[in-house]
């Protein structure tokens with residue numbers, strides 16, 4: 441079974457010389473990749489110690505990028521933290537994103 445890592449632990453690793461991030465509920469230690477990232481150091485530092493799934497997907501990374509990612513896998517985000525993120529209603533992260541995206545629209549209709 442893979443190791444479970446809490447969100448609080450991931451948050452501690454948010455520095456250039458100690459950089460973890462979460463993508464699709466998996467935790468990666470990309471400290472050694474920082475200087476090699478074709479997208480630059482800043483884009484990784486931006487999501488250091490947190491969930492970078494949206495940012496990673498928004499760029500439209502290649503399958504090669506996903507292969508590279510595997511080398512840095514260190515464990516899974518703790519089930520407890522995944523549950524907190526999803527909330528009681530939405531079933532998938534995609535649904536959660538849609539809800540977030542829809543929020544400003546609703547706001548404009550109301551105002």
Ligand code: HEM
Pocket residue numbers: 461468470473477478479480483484486487492495496499500501502503504505506508509
């Ligand atoms: C740690 C996981 C990541 C890996 C392994 C990774 C890997 C790569 C690779 C291999 C490329 C070259 C293009 C490609 O093959 O798709 C790339 C480009 C890029 N990445 Fe990442 N990336 C990661 C995370 C991120 C994150 C979190 C962001 C944004 C916050 C980001 C932003 C970019 C950008 C903007 C480019 C485009 C560079 C250009 O075309 O000029 N990457 N990345």
